[in-house]
Amino acid sequence: MSEPTTPTRPKMTARDVSVFYGAKQAIRNVSIDVDMENVTAFIGPSGCGKSTFLRTLNRMNDTIGNARVEGRIALDGEDIYAPEMDVVQLRARVGMVFQKPNPFPKSIFENVAYGPRIHGLSRSKSELEGIVEQSLRRAGLWDEVKDRLSDSGTALSGGQQQRLCIARAIAVDPEVILMDEPASALDPIATAKIEELIHELRGRYAIVIVTHNMQQAARVSQRTAFFHLGELIEYGVTSELFTNPRQERTKDYITGRYG
Numbered sequence: 009m010s011e012p013t014t015p016t017r018p019k020m021t022a023r024d025v026s027v028f029y030g031a032k033q034a035i036r037n038v039s040i041d042v043d044m045e046n047v048t049a050f051i052g053p054s055g056c057g058k059s060t061f062l063r064t065l066n067r068m069n070d071t072i073g074n075a076r077v078e079g080r081i082a083l084d085g086e087d088i089y090a091p092e093m094d095v096v097q098l099r100a101r102v103g104m105v106f107q108k109p110n111p112f113p114k115s116i117f118e119n120v121a122y123g124p125r126i127h128g129l130s131r132s133k134s135e136l137e138g139i140v141e142q143s144l145r146r147a148g149l150w151d152e153v154k155d156r157l158s159d160s161g162t163a164l165s166g167g168q169q170q171r172l173c174i175a176r177a178i179a180v181d182p183e184v185i186l187m188d189e190p191a192s193a194l195d196p197i198a199t200a201k202i203e204e205l206i207h208e209l210r211g212r213y214a215i216v217i218v219t220h221n222m223q224q225a226a227r228v229s230q231r232t233a234f235f236h237l238g239e240l241i242e243y244g245v246t247s248e249l250f251t252n253p254r255q256e257r258t259k260d261y262i263t264g265r266y267g
């Protein structure tokens with residue numbers, strides 16, 4: 009395998025990151041780089057801290073009262089925990105898609121138009137319409153909704169709602185998209201569509217996906233990080249990590265010894 013494990017162009021870098029919920033430590037000294045070229049998957053048993061660590065990448069833990077983050081996380085070299093960092097801007101640059109699709113109880117159009125409008129990304133109605141169309145196209149949803157943009161986003165199927173949430177993240181022109189188990193509430197066909205979409209979005213955005221499903225990690229990612237009990241045990245080229253893990257704990261996990 010000739011692909012380098014160390015990303016050539018890191019978009020985000022985390023160094024010695026620890027996360028605490030009150031006195032309980034959920035993440036221990038994690039260092040990792042995420043780049044534009046590769047989709048990165050976070051895997052590991054339930055409670056190992058995948059979601060907690062993912063949330064540090066756009067300061068979503070700020071919204072959890074007792075959570076505290078230590079260490080350094082940078083986006084293009086810029087410390088995202090610096091006091092001068094505008095968290096609203098940060099979350100537009102580092103967008104997030106959650107496990108359960110959470111469209112606003114508004115029209116399909118408004119779901120996508122809301123972000124560009126509040127971030128002042130369009131100067132006219134037609135420009136806004138262009139952003140909405142392009143975002144829905146990139147999210148693979150345009151053909152299914154173009155004739156009913158004024159219908160409620162919540163009336164769509166689960167899979168369509170999740171692609172709407174991806175369109176909503178895309179609409180504010182992010183650099184990174186974080187996905188926390190984006191397909192675990194979906195049926196196999198809707199899941200396949202999300203996975204296909206991840207392939208299409210690769211390279212345009214840095215993508216990080218948390219998944220319980222090792223087959224999914226193998227299908228959608230080029231880099232995999234295995235977490236266990238709050239530690240990053242192994243990070244490398246996905247195909248190598250699954251076929252030739254370097255750490256005993258990774259091997260035990262991927263062979264199903266614990267789940």
Ligand SMILES: Nc1ncnc2c1ncn2[C@@H]1O[C@H](COP(=O)(O)OP(=O)(O)OP(=O)(O)O)[C@@H](O)[C@H]1O
Pocket residue numbers: 029032034052053054055056057058059060061072220
């Ligand atoms: N808001 C919170 N307050 C206190 N402890 C929390 C909170 N959120 C998570 N934890 C704890 O932090 C640890 C890591 O949880 P986290 O949800 O990040 O793991 P995970 O690997 O994403 O798990 P899962 O796959 O089950 O979602 C767990 O022990 C969990 O109980």
